Amino acid sequence: MSDQTHTGRSALTRLMLVLVPLAAMLVAFVWIASIDPLRGFNNGAPPVEALTVERTILDETGIGLRVRAGGSDPMVIAQVAVDDAFWSFTQDPVGPIERGDAVWVRIPYPWVLGEAHLVNLLSSTGTGFEHEIAVAVPTPKATGTQLRTQALIGAIVGLLPVALGLMFYPAMRGVGSTGMNFLLALTVGLLAFLLVDMTAEALELAAGAAALFQGSAMVWLAGLSSFLLLMAIGRWRGQPEGLALAFFIALGIGLHNFGEGLAIGGAFAAGSAGLGTFLVLGFALHNVTEGIGIAAPMLRFRPPLWTFPALTLLAGGPAVLGMWAGSLAYAPQWSALALAVGAGAILQVMIEVGSYLMRQNRGRQAVLFSPAVIGGFLGGIAFMYATAALIKV
Amino acid sequence: MSAMQADPYAAPMPGMAHGNMTTVGLVDHAKNGFDPTAMLTDWETGRTELLPEGRTLRIFEVDAIDREIEIAPGIFFPAWTFNGRVPGPALRAKEGERLRIIFRNFGSHPHSMHFHGIHSARMDGVPGAGLIGPGEEFIYEFDAKPFGCHLYHCHALPLKRHMHKGMYGLFVIDPDPALHPEHAAVAASRLLGSPENAEWQEMAMVMNAFDTNFDGGNEVYACNTVGQAYMNVPIRIDKSRPIRIYLLNVTEFDPINSFHLHANFFDYYDTGTTLTPTQRTVDVIMQCQAQRGILEFSFAEHEPGMYMFHAHQSEFTELGWIGMFDVQEPAA
Numbered sequence: 001m002s003d004q005t006h007t008g009r010s011a012l013t014r015l016m017l018v019l020v021p022l023a024a025m026l027v028a029f030v031w032i033a034s035i036d037p038l039r040g041f042n043n044g045a046p047p048v049e050a051l052t053v054e055r056t057i058l059d060e061t062g063i064g065l066r067v068r069a070g071g072s073d074p075m076v077i078a079q080v081a082v083d084d085a086f087w088s089f090t091q092d093p094v095g096p097i098e099r100g101d102a103v104w105v106r107i108p109y110p111w112v113l114g115e116a117h118l119v120n121l122l123s124s125t126g127t128g129f130e131h132e133i134a135v136a137v138p139t140p141k142a143t144g145t146q147l148r149t150q151a152l153i154g155a156i157v158g159l160l161p162v163a164l165g166l167m168f169y170p171a172m173r174g175v176g177s178t179g180m181n182f183l184l185a186l187t188v189g190l191l192a193f194l195l196v197d198m199t200a201e202a203l204e205l206a207a208g209a210a211a212l213f214q215g216s217a218m219v220w221l222a223g224l225s226s227f228l229l230l231m232a233i234g235r236w237r238g239q240p241e242g243l244a245l246a247f248f249i250a251l252g253i254g255l256h257n258f259g260e261g262l263a264i265g266g267a268f269a270a271g272s273a274g275l276g277t278f279l280v281l282g283f284a285l286h287n288v289t290e291g292i293g294i295a296a297p298m299l300r301f302r303p304p305l306w307t308f309p310a311l312t313l314l315a316g317g318p319a320v321l322g323m324w325a326g327s328l329a330y331a332p333q334w335s336a337l338a339l340a341v342g343a344g345a346i347l348q349v350m351i352e353v354g355s356y357l358m359r360q361n362r363g364r365q366a367v368l369f370s371p372a373v374i375g376g377f378l379g380g381i382a383f384m385y386a387t388a389a390l391i392k393v
Numbered sequence: 394m395s396a397m398q399a400d401p402y403a404a405p406m407p408g409m410a411h412g413n414m415t416t417v418g419l420v421d422h423a424k425n426g427f428d429p430t431a432m433l434t435d436w437e438t439g440r441t442e443l444l445p446e447g448r449t450l451r452i453f454e455v456d457a458i459d460r461e462i463e464i465a466p467g468i469f470f471p472a473w474t475f476n477g478r479v480p481g482p483a484l485r486a487k488e489g490e491r492l493r494i495i496f497r498n499f500g501s502h503p504h505s506m507h508f509h510g511i512h513s514a515r516m517d518g519v520p521g522a523g524l525i526g527p528g529e530e531f532i533y534e535f536d537a538k539p540f541g542c543h544l545y546h547c548h549a550l551p552l553k554r555h556m557h558k559g560m561y562g563l564f565v566i567d568p569d570p571a572l573h574p575e576h577a578a579v580a581a582s583r584l585l586g587s588p589e590n591a592e593w594q595e596m597a598m599v600m601n602a603f604d605t606n607f608d609g610g611n612e613v614y615a616c617n618t619v620g621q622a623y624m625n626v627p628i629r630i631d632k633s634r635p636i637r638i639y640l641l642n643v644t645e646f647d648p649i650n651s652f653h654l655h656a657n658f659f660d661y662y663d664t665g666t667t668l669t670p671t672q673r674t675v676d677v678i679m680q681c682q683a684q685r686g687i688l689e690f691s692f693a694e695h696e697p698g699m700y701m702f703h704a705h706q707s708e709f710t711e712l713g714w715i716g717m718f719d720v721q722e723p724a725a
Contacts, residue, residue: 086711088417123468125469126612
């Protein structure tokens, strides 16, 4: 086919060439739906049923569950048993739950503080969907006091360590090229740990989400997309370095801290973590290296003073937002999505810091396997792994 | 919220009543084809003929039918039934009669009727002796003995599945007063249709349960199939007349079940094969699977009101096996 015939087509013809297959598709779908060719496969099996509990609220009115249906037919929650006792409940909105829809189930059950409860949602076919409340504690509410407390914890685990890490900046400025290589490799190492940690966390959360969100695929594809988008944005005007690279690192770490905030907030709401001082200190120590990592690409010039609070806020501030979101508006699929986007961002800054490291040593590629670089990389991973032991509960 | 601020560690639910321990909604008994309240007194006596030697021949007709039943409001169970109901018909005969049970299998699996009674091996309802495939018919024939409160159930294998799918029922043989002169009055009171028996308020109760997700554990417990049926519709009792319950346990998966009467005590006749109580003045009895007996008690000295009865395994109680006697003054 030559270029002449291609450009010779009128706009109408080109429109028709798109509309005809679209129309054929529509006709095919209507035909399939109307004659139901799969009827012959109907073997009398009951419909596939799926219920996923996305959120649990415990308060003075009892137990509230946000439940999403994902079966082959609309589902009916016929009865609810809590701890092997049928209990009255209300459903909002009422009626059969369409595939993909979510409802609130409210059970006026006198739950017991600090103890475990098992809720069994029985469908009309008698299939039971069990939901465990591991430790019953009142769900945090969006009150001023609550938001302030959570913001404080978010600041301690997010903002404070980044600020402390950045305070090493003046000391770091004096290092030679070997020290510089070590610090950049250390940054890549700690980012590598965060990447693995976030991906694992995202996949774990996604496993708890309703099947129709296709958790695993969603995590990998969202991570990949965010990685590609950030790469494209970052390289809009050449490879990022210096201040730009520092901001990209801060953004990636910020997204990670958002995820960390989600996890703490979620654990707090679920009662699975009494946030002890030890745990909060662990988070702070764990995140100190993040400030050092952000500072590393800025050592070759003198950045304006305002960049330091800006970088601190970008990298640490999301921890506060994560805390709020995690405890007040938690849903496994959205948390997994946020973590996946963060993982993509982390991968982008790993690539960019690595590429910056290589450019710093142009013509001396052997340096990449020097004790300083390998030591820095492994040291970064090891430090993160060791301090993570303090915060994994 | 103010209560929470006063004590942040207190469970924040002041005044929450525990009266919400209940199923939600009501079962459509008409659609089910059987009503637990009517079932209490619905004795199947079949039809009778006189044999040449002067004995009574009592004929029952029982069909095995697959049927979806509602066992708790909104929860449907694909049951295998005798005569379309779970438990199956409460068969009742008199000691010494000749019994003929015409059994037809309209179900989708092989079934049988295995009677707990005294009969020949050929009539036992096990594979090779009265176990029939879909579309087949078998006639069981034996004498009604010994008197007591018995049961029948399908004995096709796997037994566990055939039991818990709903194939069981009461099989009561009333004592013949003429054969028990030392306790003729007691025997007469247990003989259905006698003037002495008419004084009693007799009820058939089968303790059963349903494993709706087939995981080897029950989701719904009940007396006469429908969870909480007698909470939603309490059993009316005339306090001036004595009460006799024919109680059978066919609960699958759990080793025992039990019956507890509130605010009262009863005499118990284990298996119903005696005319004097095997236990006197008790308020809880337990039965393993297929164990059964007769409970006798009275509310004559009580003030009218709601008197609870239930299994005294709290789990069974709260998953449906609970009911109320609505004790009232005799109707004017």
